[in-house]
Amino acid sequence: MNLMATILLNVLIAFLLGSILFGLQRKIMARIQMRPGPPIIQHLLHTLKFFVKESSFPRTAAMPFYVAIASMLCAIWVSAVIVGPVAQGSLLLFFGIYALHKIVEHNAGSSSGSPYGKLSCVRAVFSAAAEVPLFAVLIIIYLQTNTMVISDIISYQAANGPLLFTIPLAAVMFFVLILSKAPYSPFAITKGKDIISGYETEHFGVLRGYLMISESIAWYMLLWVFLTVFFGPLGVMGYLVGMLALSVLTAFINATTPILNPNHSIMVQVTFAFIGIFGSILLMLAF
Amino acid sequence: MIYNQENCIQKENQKIIFKSTKGDEMEKLTIASYLMFIISVLGIFYALIYNPASWIVYGISIVLIPLFILSLGLITMARSKKDEQDERTNEPFIGY
Amino acid sequence: MDISTLGGQILGQIPLGDIVLYLTPFNLFMFAGALIFTALIAMSRTETQIEAEFGSLKDNEVKVGLEEFKIRRFLAIVCGLATAGAMITGDLFNFTLFVALIGIVNIGIVSAVKQIDVLNAAFQYGLIAMIASLPLFGGAALVLASTGTLSLLQLSTLASTTPMMYFASLLLLMGIAGETGVAPFYATKAEMFRTPGSPFILIIHLSSLLVIVRAIEILLIINKPF
Numbered sequence: 001m002n003l004m005a006t007i008l009l010n011v012l013i014a015f016l017l018g019s020i021l022f023g024l025q026r027k028i029m030a031r032i033q034m035r036p037g038p039p040i041i042q043h044l045l046h047t048l049k050f051f052v053k054e055s056s057f058p059r060t061a062a063m064p065f066y067v068a069i070a071s072m073l074c075a076i077w078v079s080a081v082i083v084g085p086v087a088q089g090s091l092l093l094f095f096g097i098y099a100l101h102k103i104v105e106h107n108a109g110s111s112s113g114s115p116y117g118k119l120s121c122v123r124a125v126f127s128a129a130a131e132v133p134l135f136a137v138l139i140i141i142y143l144q145t146n147t148m149v150i151s152d153i154i155s156y157q158a159a160n161g162p163l164l165f166t167i168p169l170a171a172v173m174f175f176v177l178i179l180s181k182a183p184y185s186p187f188a189i190t191k192g193k194d195i196i197s198g199y200e201t202e203h204f205g206v207l208r209g210y211l212m213i214s215e216s217i218a219w220y221m222l223l224w225v226f227l228t229v230f231f232g233p234l235g236v237m238g239y240l241v242g243m244l245a246l247s248v249l250t251a252f253i254n255a256t257t258p259i260l261n262p263n264h265s266i267m268v269q270v271t272f273a274f275i276g277i278f279g280s281i282l283l284m285l286a287f
Numbered sequence: 288m289i290y291n292q293e294n295c296i297q298k299e300n301q302k303i304i305f306k307s308t309k310g311d312e313m314e315k316l317t318i319a320s321y322l323m324f325i326i327s328v329l330g331i332f333y334a335l336i337y338n339p340a341s342w343i344v345y346g347i348s349i350v351l352i353p354l355f356i357l358s359l360g361l362i363t364m365a366r367s368k369k370d371e372q373d374e375r376t377n378e379p380f381i382g383y
Numbered sequence: 384m385d386i387s388t389l390g391g392q393i394l395g396q397i398p399l400g401d402i403v404l405y406l407t408p409f410n411l412f413m414f415a416g417a418l419i420f421t422a423l424i425a426m427s428r429t430e431t432q433i434e435a436e437f438g439s440l441k442d443n444e445v446k447v448g449l450e451e452f453k454i455r456r457f458l459a460i461v462c463g464l465a466t467a468g469a470m471i472t473g474d475l476f477n478f479t480l481f482v483a484l485i486g487i488v489n490i491g492i493v494s495a496v497k498q499i500d501v502l503n504a505a506f507q508y509g510l511i512a513m514i515a516s517l518p519l520f521g522g523a524a525l526v527l528a529s530t531g532t533l534s535l536l537q538l539s540t541l542a543s544t545t546p547m548m549y550f551a552s553l554l555l556l557m558g559i560a561g562e563t564g565v566a567p568f569y570a571t572k573a574e575m576f577r578t579p580g581s582p583f584i585l586i587i588h589l590s591s592l593l594v595i596v597r598a599i600e601i602l603l604i605i606n607k608p609f
Contacts, residue, residue, distance in 0.1 A: 002343045004334040011352060054365040060444070062581045065427035067357075074353035079412065084344055090391040092600055093409045099592040106588050110581040113430040116533060118577065125573040125588060129565065135599055142603055147388040204361035213356060276478075 003086070010085045011078055012219065018216030019044040021223075021247040025183065028251035047212040053233025060113030069111060070207045073104040074213040075236075076284060080221045084228070088151040091141065094225060095134060101218065104126045105190050108211070109199030120194040120198035123189045126262050130180065130187070130269035131174040136277045140170040141229065143284065157232030164230040169283070171230045173276040176247075176269060178222050184256040187265045223247070313366060320361035327355035386539050389600050395496050395538075396473070402475040403536060409600070413470040413593050421463030422583040424456065432579045447580045451495045462488040466590040470597055475533040478601065479523045486512040486529070486562040486592045489575075492587060496578045504574035516559020522555030526605060529598040535604050544607045552602050559598045563591035575593055 001009075022043040030037025033263035038047075057066065080097045102124055135218045144146055144167050145156045152228070156161055164171050180187035191198040202210055227234060227242040234242065259269060311339040334344050387393055390409030397404040406414075418443035429452060432445040447455070462485055469481035490509045493501055527533050559565075564572035572591075576584050 002335065002338045003341055004338070004348065007344070007348045008331070008335075008352075011348075017424060051360045051363050052365060053601050054367055056367075060431035060433055060541055062427050062430035064437070065423055065429075068423050068427075071353045074356060076350050076416075078352050079345075079349045082348065083408075087345075090389065090407070090409050092390055092596065096409065096413050096416075096593070096596045100589075101595055102592060103420075103585065103589050106576075107581055107585045110576070111430050111586060113432050116430070118432060121584075122576050125569065125576055128588070128592060129569040131342055131592075131595075132565070135595070138599060142389075146483050149391060152388070204355070207366050209360060210357060220548075261395060286311065 002112070006086055007078075007082060010081050014077075014081050014217040014220040015213055016044070016216075016218035017243070018218070019047060021219060021243060022183065022216060024244075025247055025251040025254070028248060029184065029255040032252070032255040043212070047209050047216070047233050048283075050205055050209030050212065053205045054100075057204075058112050058114070061202070062111045062113075065107070066111045067207065069104055069107050070203065070210050070214075071107075073101065074210060074217075076086070076100045076104070077131070077214050077215065077217040079223060081217065084150065084221055084224055088154070089149065089226075091138065091148045091150060091153070091229070094221075095138060099131070102131070105199050108191070109201075112202035114202045116196045116201040117199055119195045120190045120201075123195075123262050124199065126266055127187070127189055129157045130266050130273075132270055133273035133279065134177055135169045136273055137177070140167055140277075140280045140284075150225075151250065153229055155231050162230060163182060167280060167283070169276040169279045171226075172221070172270060174226055176272045178226060178246065178252060180269065181218065181222055181251055182254055184254045184259070185250065186254070186260045187269060188259060189262045189265050192259050259274050305335065313372070316361060320358045323358035324356050326363060327351040327358060386536070386604060388482065392509060397471075398574070401474075401534070401536060402477055404471045405473045405536060406471060410471045410597075413443065413597065414467050417463055417467035417470055417589065417593060420585060421460055421467065424459050424463060426585060427582045429580050429582065439508055452585050454585045455492055455495050455580055457489050459586045462586045462590055466586070466593055469594055471476050471501050475523050475526055475538070475601065478597070479519050479555075482559060482594055483516050485594065486600060489587045489590070491582050493575045493578060493579075496580070498578055501566060501575055504571045507571040508564065508568070509569070511564075511586075515558045518554040519558025519559070519562060521549045521606045522553075522558055525536045525554065527550035531547050534602065539604045541607070544605070548605060555605075556598070556602065557564045563594050565591075567593060 019160055020040060020043075023038070023040040023273075026042065027037045027040050057063070067129070080094060083093050083097070106121050106124040106128075109117035111117075125142045129272065138148070139155070141163070144163065145153055147153060147156070153163075153265050160166070176187075179185050183191070191200065195201070200208060200211055223243045224239065226246065231238070231242065259265075299372075330347050338344075366376045386407060390407030392407065394406045394408065396406070424586065429447040434443040434445060436443045437588065449469070464479045465484045465488065469478055469485070470482065472478050490505050490512065491507045496502065523533065526538070529545055529551065530538060530541060532538060543570060561568055572587075575587065
């Protein structure tokens with residue numbers, strides 16, 4: 001199968017599976033709250049619905065920046081699919097993409113002119129401070145395996161066993177990172193309901209569907225990277241089971257925790273980072 | 288930075304100006320979206336059939352796949368009725 | 384360590400005298416990203432922020448005036464080009480120069496605004512950035528003094544890391560943290576973003592994040608703990 005077909009297939013799988021996992025999370029959260037909840041394909045149906053609704057672009061928006069930012073989100077997560085499952089390139093690139101995602105959250109909010117978007121924009125800057133665990137995870141993985149290239153990390157784990165058992169605190173920190181990207185999570189300050197929908201408030205119709213596609217791909221890619229880097233070479237079944245387990249776990253956590261206020265959200269994530277960094281250094285020195 | 292407090296009163300005058308341009312804007316948007324759609328489909332098929340060097344394929348996929356989805360969305364989106372069109376520009380926060 | 388274990392295989396080098404720019408997929412992606420965003424900033428107009436007016440049901444529209452728009456756009460493009468340069472440079476001093484330029488231009492982008500709390504935040508951020516330029520350049524100088532080279536390609540081939548190099552990387556880290564506004568300096572920088580002019584404040588945030596990710600690569604090149 002040639003390269004373009006591989007890329008297209010992976011993007012399609014990422015979109016579909018990401019949407020189904022989001023729908024599953026909503027279902028689980030609903031059942032914990034003792035109500036039936038929407039069907040599992042609801043997120044997918046919403047995405048398709050938004051594509052046929054009437055869209056309006058706010059008069060006050062910064063054009064063409066406003067539409068270009070939504071396109072950038074899709075472009076960066078398509079390149080994440082290329083870096084991950086297709087080419088298995090450098091992990092640093094993947095985290096550069098994660099940083100660009102923060103940028104898009106920031107500017108999707110401020111480019112529309114709405115006060116809710118502006119609030120979400122400033123909160124996105126705050127939440128970028130919680131990337132300290134991200135850098136710590138990168139450095140710890142590098143110190144353990146001498147490489148950042150995903151294919152080499154996979155072969156390292158095939159020889160030495162999963163990284164989950166050798167650097168467990170890095171896995172915990174990465175999981176906190178994944179949690180912050182889940183819907184209704186305690187760290188989801190940029191999309192909290194106190195600011196309507198945060199940076200998505202003024203994205204109607206086409207742009208909202210577009211953002212939802214990119215977020216589904218993003219969720220799939222975050223889970224894929226976690227499973228690949230911490231569990232090693234897995235088959236298709238392994239990935240499916242792993243992604244299901246992670247989505248169910250995040251759904252349970254999201255259903256039982258409130259959304260923290262922005263300062264508390266940052267401080268909790270930074271505290272996890274410090275515990276993770278110093279714990280990992282101690283573990284490395286001890287063993 | 289201009290604190291424009293008369294803007295809301297000026298809006299009545301602006302309504303007359305906006306009325307005539309909104310229709311052209313929607314037409315321009317339709318033409319542009321069809322153009323983007325054709326370009327992205329052609330690019331993706333070129334990469335699928337001719338199988339060029341991998342960096343070309345990466346470039347095509349990063350640029351053209353999002354463009355394809357965006358153009359598809361702009362083509363399939365519903366358009367508003369002609370007499371309601373200027374409401375969409377001038378009263379964006381009231382959609383009833 | 385070896386650069387190819389960090390960013391992927393080295394795709395090429397651009398020798399400009401003794402300042403060598405090198406390209407790996409990682410650097411190329413960040414370079415292209417910075418340039419694309421700079422191009423977007425160059426051709427966008429600014430948004431109009433809507434605020435509520437006290438005492439009536441009218442909206443208050445906060446716009447960017449023409450003079451302010453021109454100067455802020457110029458500074459934003461300079462910042463974008465500096466970020467792009469910092470992404471592919473293979474020379475440590477060049478990198479620190481670009482970071483210092485980014486710090487200065489960040490203050491410039493918001494200093495044309497006439498909102499007092501934003502100007503206060505910019506002033507405080509400017510103080511931290513100026514203080515941080517000492518460890519930033521000091522770290523680069525210490526690397527030169529202890530290894531005899533500033534070229535990242537040569538630093539990656541060195542056998543081991545001396546304690547002075549560890550100290551230098553620590554200073555570099557402090558300098559970058561202050562200039563780009565990582566925790567705990569992000570608090571004032573966030574207040575700078577409450578002003579209109581969305582394309583221009585994009586580049587403030589983008590430059591910080593991209594510089595931080597590149598700084599990790601550079602620190603891992605310099606330090607070889609094993």
